Amino acid sequence: MDQADLYDALLASRGVSEFPILAHDYGDTVAQELIARDIERCDRPELRSVCLLNGGLFPETHRRVRLQSLLLSPIGPLASLLTNKKKLSQNMIAVFGKEHPPDTETLDSMWDMIRFQHGERIMHKLIRYIPERVEHRERWVGALQTTKVPLKLIVGSVDPISGSHMASRYRELVPRYDVSELAGVGHYPQVQSPRAVTDSYLAFRDRLVNLGA
Structure with a gap:
């Protein structure tokens, strides 16, 4: 809203x-x-x-990925703090599919955007749009x-x-x-x-x- x-x-x-x-x-x-x-x-x-x-x-x-479920759980704030580039990259590779995988530049850019002004620290708050859809x-x-x-x-x-x-x-x-x-x-x-x-x-x-x- x-x-x-x-x-x-x-x-x-x-x-x-x-x-x-x-x-x-x-x-x-x-x-x-x-x-x-x-x-x-x-x-x-x-x-x-x-x-x-x-x-x-x-x-x-x-169909949520595992990271989204963790962010929505009671340990969501901790999951945000523990999110790193490697974990993000693993999730992105999975959702891109095998035929058009993300290259290193794309993964670097995504991580940089998430980290802008420490956005990775509030991922558990941003993910609230999922229960709002329900x-x-x-x-x-x-x-x-x-x-x-x-x-x-x-x-x-x-x-x-x-x-x-x-x-x-x-x-x-x-x-x-x-x-x-x-x-x-x-x-x-x-x-x-x-x-x-x-x-x-x-x-x-x-x-x-x-x-x-």
Whole structure:
């Protein structure tokens, strides 16, 4: 909710009248809240389209990695303090999949971003979005089901957290679904297969233009 508030404040400060969303993972949840707000209120900038990448859209299909479970447990603060580059790299290699593994530069960059202003010390606080997905499931899944805004899902199929199994659930629950599955790609399609993601997203946007959306 706080992240959605920040985006609302940013849009207002910039005088934005309409906008699209392209989101991934944690950002998918923020996007779902913004969709819900778009449905509820008319005095908002117009949400024109939403494209979602791999993320826990449905609590029942989200498969946590071991580190996430530790961070959510009573020893979460200790797990944060004990997290290091080696453990992070092991998790990233697992969720990337075998066909498009992360290179050293990518792993170094991820670790540097997590450590910025000692972010690794509060990972157990940031992970609270997982139980929030359960708490607000009706609101956030309902937003995907009832919105009239065009939706697109681009998903790395071999992601063990939210891959093909999540895409299958999406097709079950979301009307007018538009799904592109990227074979051999894991949890970070925008990093692992940026050309495929870009092509798929731009094709989605071009179709909307052609339809006058």
